[in-house]
Amino acid sequence: MRLQFAPYVLHFKQPAGTSRGILNEKITCFLRVYDENDPTQFGIGEAGIFPGLSPEADDRFFYKLMELQANVRLGLQTDLERFPSLQCGFEQAIRDFASGCRGIYYESPFIEGMSDIEINGLVWMGDFDKMIERIESKLSEGFRCIKLKIGAIDWRKEIEMIEFIRAQYPREKVEIRVDANGGFTMDNAIPRLHRLHELGVHSIEQPIKQGNPDLMRFLCEVSPLPIALDEELIGKFTTENKIEMLDYIKPSYIVLKPTLIGGFSGSEEWIRLAEERGIGWWVTSSLESNIGLNALAQWVATLNTTIPQGLGTGALYTNNFKSPLELHGDRLSYNPSLHLDRKQISELDWRE
Structure with missing residues (x-):
């Protein structure tokens, strides 16, 4: 070979x-x-x-x-x-x-066009007006789970964006996830977590920067808003490292990005360890092309998950590859009559 x-x-x-x-x-x-x-x-x-x-x-x-x-x-x-x-x-x-x-990376009803995957609608960072425009677009397309990248504009404006969604859709209709990418500090994290909880936000990814386990553990203990670890998983190579982190920080969720945490086999170990501890999880893509997205979607389809996943749709790039993946509303499906070129x-x- x-x-x-x-x-x-x-x-x-x-x-x-x-x-x-x-x-x-x-x-x-x-x-x-x-x-x-x-x-x-x-x-x-x-x-x-x-x-x-x-x-x-x-x-x-x-x-x-x-x-x-x-x-x-x-x-x-x-x-x-x-x-x-x-x-x-x-x-x-x-x-x-x-x-x-x-x-074909994983055999399942998904690759036969007989099942699909619910995904979240990702709203990229931008100025206030641009993000509101993107939110409206995602909602009109039928997404029932919106993920907002926060930390790029004024905090009050970011709260306005969430209030804009909640004014139209209660939490029973639209789930809101936010990703702070480590943008909060020790001084402002707790009041911000409380405010997001009041607005019916589902969860927050990585409120503070990775590598501060004591503060992250404290936030997971006192926050009314469920916290999901994202970048915190990177660099935890051994089973012992993973167990130690999960047992110490005790997050509500972990976010799995296979290309950053050991491929599909490494991600499956994270899933097993999380489920043993009652920790939830979902999978997120990492700006892959349609080649990586195709494999990622096929793998996710075998996991029998029922919550929205953070998979990309291949629509970001001008020079992407033809793909069998199709998006209908908030459902990602596989068209067996199409193939990678x-x-x-x-x-x-x-x-x-």
């Missing part, structure tokens, strides 16, 4: 506001595995490395990638525990190859 990789730059249709600034492009890396006797048949995966978040977002990524290539050629195992994006992309490529190179994929800048 052989492994090749292809770096790729995804271009946003419009600048995307995040807690880490404005994004105009997103770098990713595709992996393909194939039998040298028939290179036209290959398994495809996406290592969605994320600068500033991925533990391996430096030169180590390509050194480990070269090691992985050599070991694949020799039929040897590679320890990818500390390289979650590579682990995620390699898992995908191997699964696709094993299923006959058809873009493997000819388009084969024409990428593949490197040995």
Whole structure:
């Protein structure tokens, strides 16, 4: 077996506001595995490395990638525990190859078009008027769960946005999740959590920056609003690390981003440990292309979850790939008559 990789730059249709600034492009890396006797048949995966978040977002990524290539050629195992994006992309490529190179990563009624996945409507950061416009658009499209990225504008304006939703839709009709991306401080976190709770917000992701377990534990104890850990999961590589964090902080939820926390296998361990402790969870994509999203959606469909998931829809980029994923209202489905364009994929800048 052989492994090749292809770096790729995804271009946003419009600048995307995040807690880490404005994004105009997103770098990713595709992996393909194939039998040298028939290179036209290959398994495809996406290592969605994320600068500033991925533990391996430096030169180590390509050194480990070269090691992985050599070991694949020799039929040897590679320890990818500390390289979650590579682990995620390699898992995908191997699964696709094993299923006959058809873009099928997980068998389920989902890939037969017989089930779908409820997702949240993500409202990107922006100025007040732009975010209100985006909220109205998501609500008119039929989303019953809205996720707001907060922390980019004045706090009072952000509260106004939530009040705008609640004036039209009670909590029984529309669920509101917020993601602070670590934007709160020790001084303002508690009053803000109380105010969000008063407005019927479902939960908040990462109210303070990761790496402050004592304060996060305290907030989880006293907050009337359920807290979900997101970035806090990054860098917890061993089972012992994961157990220690969950048992100490005791969050209400965890947010799973496979490309940042050890691929699908690593995420499944997080799910098992969380469920053993009565901790809820949902899955969120990490700006993947349609290649990664396709694999991610197929995996999520096997988890039998009943709450909205944070999956992307592939609509962010100008140079994305054709996909079998379709969005109808707030339901993400798979069209079996459509496929990833493997000819388009084969024409990428593949490197040995």
